[in-house]
Amino acid sequence: MTGRPIDDKTRTLREHGCLNPRPERVRDPRFLDNAFFDPRDLVQVKYEMLRRVREDGESVSGSAARFGLSRPTFYLAQRAYEAGGLPALLPERPGPRRPHKLSAEVVAALRAARAQQPRPSSRELVELVRERFGLSVHRRSIERVLARQKKRL
Structure with a gap:
């Protein structure tokens, strides 16, 4: 964690599965010195990582590293975003999607x-x-x- 106490935002991010498990790995300057950018918010981190590659022309490897994520995570996020926009970056609910025993x-x-x-x-x-x-x-x-x-x- 980044040394911040557990607050309402942290609780809400955790409840929705959007809490970044490794916010300390985010090294992007905007996330370090701007209160708007929160390294705990995984959706925000992924979106900004994608934006930097698409709009600012950064490399995939460099952007993924700067945001504390892997290249495969970048490509998964990119595919999800292209298919469904920002809501697609939200994590899916864990568990079975259908009654798997009831064929x-x-x-x-x-x-x-x-x-x-x-x-x-x-x-x-x-x-x-x-x-x-x-x-x-x-x-x-x-x-x-x-x-x-x-x-x-």
């Missing part, structure tokens, strides 16, 4: 079971998935995927 085949079996028996309990559906597919799935995962299927229809 299309499993969901089809759940829907078929629901069609045969209008109100099977979540526990019965959990047991069906365990018996037929050998998977251990939480009842809420099944409830969510079936609710999502209803909304799409």
Whole structure:
């Protein structure tokens, strides 16, 4: 850390996954002597790194080093920014993006079971998935995927 006490901004950056884990590596003069530029703000650091290459003609290696990041990180940020602008520099939420155990085949079996028996309990559906597919799935995962299927229809 840069020796600053934990304040509201640090807390907020951490909550949103935007807290730079190594702000002490940022050596750019603007981030060292201008209060507007905050080395703790990873989105700001990445944006300024990209801007320096694009607008000021700095080298990728030099800019990445000055902002305490790697060249691969530069290229990932560049791709993200070109695809989605500033919001694309925000980190993605960690964790699975979809119910990975509930494949299309499993969901089809759940829907078929629901069609045969209008109100099977979540526990019965959990047991069906365990018996037929050998998977251990939480009842809420099944409830969510079936609710999502209803909304799409």
